[in-house]
Amino acid sequence: MARKPSTIDEYLAPVKGEKRAALDKLRETIRAIVPKAEERISYGMPAFRFNGKIVAGFAATASGCSYFPFSGSTLRTLADELVNYDKTKSSLHFDPAQPLPVKLVRKLIKTRVAED
DSSP states (O other): OOOOOSSHHHHHTTOOHHHHHHHHHHHHHHHHHSTTOEEEEETTEEEEEETTEEEEEEEEOSSSEEEEOSSSSHHHHTGGGOTTSEEOSSOEEEOTTSOOOHHHHHHHHHHHHHOO
């Protein structure tokens, strides 16, 4: 049984190609938006803690990449801006060949930080 990653670098180590490039870019974007966020692993995926709560996370999936706001309402709040993405109640899925725009990630994080 493989050891679970304890850092984002360990999580990303086996991720290759476009997925790795997309997730590296997303990580850099999140770090630029919330530079004081603490990087960690939460629920087995890379996550960012800011002001005591997880505000963003991501994962490589079999079919692409996913962004997680760690909230059941963030994606619902921004639903009109997310019509071009596949999503569930708690995750936003994107093609690694078309990473999430910085402007959208900023809105996702701003919305999440503003939640109680």
